[in-house]
Structures are given as C-alpha cells and as structure tokens.
Amino acid sequence: MTKVLIATDKPFAAVAVQGIREIMEAAGFELALLEKYTEKAQLLDAVKDVDAIIIRSDIIDAEVLEAAKNLKIVVRAGAGYDNVDLDAATAHNVCVMNTPGQNANAVAELVFGMLVYSIRNHFNGTSGTELLTKKLGILAYGNVGRNVARIAKGFGMKVYAYDAFCPAAIIENDGVKALGSTEELFEKCQVVSLHIPATPETKNSINFDLMSKMPKGATIVNTARKEVVDEAGLVKMFEERPDFVYLTDIKPSNDAELAEKYGARYFGTPKKMGAQTAEANINAGIAAAKQIVEFIANGVRKYQVNK
Ligand code: 3PG
CATH class of the missing domain: 3.40.50.720 (NAD(P)-binding Rossmann-like Domain)
Incomplete structure (x- = not known):
C-alpha cells in the first residue's frame, strides 16, 4: 500500500x-x-x-x-x-x-500586520503614522507580491514593483508602477517588501549599498527568506540610519542583539508565521x-x- x-x-x-x-x-x-x-x-x-x-x-x-x-x-x-x-x-x-x-494571501496579510504594528508604535498608545500615500516597493512580483499589491492599494499606498523575470506589462496591468531595477525600487520607496526566493544569486543581495539608497523613513519588511539580507549590512544600516526599521518573519542569526540594541526599530515574529x-x-x-x-x-x- x-x-x-x-x-x-x-x-x-x-x-x-x-x-x-x-x-x-x-x-x-x-x-x-x-x-x-x-x-x-x-x-x-x-x-x-x-x-x-x-x-x-x-x-x-x-x-x-x-x-x-x-x-x-x-x-x-x-x-x-x-x-x-x-x-x-x-x-x-x-x-x-x-x-x-x-499560501500567498496569508503571507501578504502578515506584511501589513507587521507594518501597521510598527507604524502604530507597537500599540503603545503614542501617536504613530499611516500607510496612506506612502510609497511601497514590492521586490519580486510573484504570487505573494501580487497579493501585497492588492492589499496595499486598499490602504491607499502608491505601489511600485520590480521583478527581473515578470514583464512590466503584467505588473502595470494590476495598476502597479513597474520599475526598471532593484536599485530604482529602493531609491523610490520608503517601504520595501521582499518576495525574492533564496537562491545563490539572491543570497545577501539586500546589502548596505542597496538599503542605504532608501529615502527617509526607510522600512524593510521581510517575509521571504533571512538569507537574502546581508546581516552585516543590516547592522550598518541600523547604525548609520536612525530612521531605519526592519520587520521580519524570519529572524536573522543576530536577532537577540538587534532586538536589544535597536528596540522598536527591529521586530521579528517569535516563529515564522507568514503561512x-x-x-x-x-x-x-x-x-x-x-x-x-x-x-x-x-x-x-x-x-x-x-x-
Ligand atoms: C513558503 O515558502 O511557502 C513560506 O515561506 C511558508 O513556509 P512555511 O510553510 O514553513 O510556513
């Protein structure tokens, strides 16, 4: 049998x-x-x-x-x-x-769960900020990226995406502005949501050079894989950019250190919860x-x- x-x-x-x-x-x-x-x-x-x-x-x-x-x-x-x-x-x-x-919708909903929790100061009673009109950059427009775009439009965000393998016409057909490179996405968007897989090409590809291109109020949400973010670059970003926030569903190896040093600017779910x-x-x-x-x-x- x-x-x-x-x-x-x-x-x-x-x-x-x-x-x-x-x-x-x-x-x-x-x-x-x-x-x-x-x-x-x-x-x-x-x-x-x-x-x-x-x-x-x-x-x-x-x-x-x-x-x-x-x-x-x-x-x-x-x-x-x-x-x-x-x-x-x-x-x-x-x-x-x-x-x-x-499981794409579940992961996409968690992106916004973490974002709202963060911009409302972890619900600590102080005045936070809103997502309305903020620029969201979606890195990789696959099943999760598409769901993130759909939800972001409901929040009234300005939605941008870059995907090395998805034609711009498909992205724009969803009412999302297709950008020409990862660099352009990071330069333009205050909030970047990562949806790239972990491959030899993408591992550590989200490095300090890239992250530091982000405008003031830079927030990265990672519901993809921890390996795509360069950990040394992440620490440098926290050190050099007091405005920087990192929200992740997959804790980096230095999770405890980041939580202790950078407080509310860093948030990691206790367990991978996206799906x-x-x-x-x-x-x-x-x-x-x-x-x-x-x-x-x-x-x-x-x-x-x-x-
Ligand atoms: C996936 O690749 O489908 C997600 O990362 C979910 O992973 P999980 O099933 O381990 O929660």
Missing part, C-alpha cells in the same frame, strides 16, 4: 491534516504523521518506508533521501523549496514539487495531497521543480 508521510516541524492546522487524511483514504493510501519533531533521527526513522512526503520548511537533504528507500515524491506545501536538496532528489529519482500560490493560517494550511496541504495522488496514480508531474 502506498504510504504518505506528513512531516511538519511546524504543524498544519488540524482541519488541514483531516482534509489530507480524507484524500489519502479515498485514494486507498496510508497516512502517517510526524509533527513537532525535535531530532533529525525522528525524521530519518519516519521516512524509511514511505512513498511520498508532504513537508513545509522541513529539511530534506541527501541523508534523508538516502534513508527513504521507497520515496518517489516530496511535495513542499508552500512556495519556497530551498529546504530540499534538489540535486540529491534527482539523483535518487525523487520528484520534488511545490504548491505555488496556495500559519488555517486557510493557507488547508490550501497548501490539500493541494500537496492531490498532487501526490495524481503523481502516484497517473504520473502527473505538474509543479515539479527538479526537472
């Missing part, structure tokens, strides 16, 4: 797990659950007899792939798949997929389950990322 494992260090909402279970039962598959595991050994043990795995930010490296002798498919219930060793998966003949767009809504868990989890059934039953490889 085909065995599917949900391996989620950060669990889905129970309702999403139930939905996945129903899909697996209807397909005649067995479902196993490994949540909140603390040791890699638990994951290595859980994968040893499974045909398919559903993960979130869980690390699937060569060792895990080696331990999973029957494995045919890994679906990352979410967008970013930098947590999966794609080359090792290909070498083991394992298909890797993601579920693009399924942590029941709706996003249901959307991404159910999509992952359906993709596994379609792959095992019919060989459908839509959304494969290790082609």
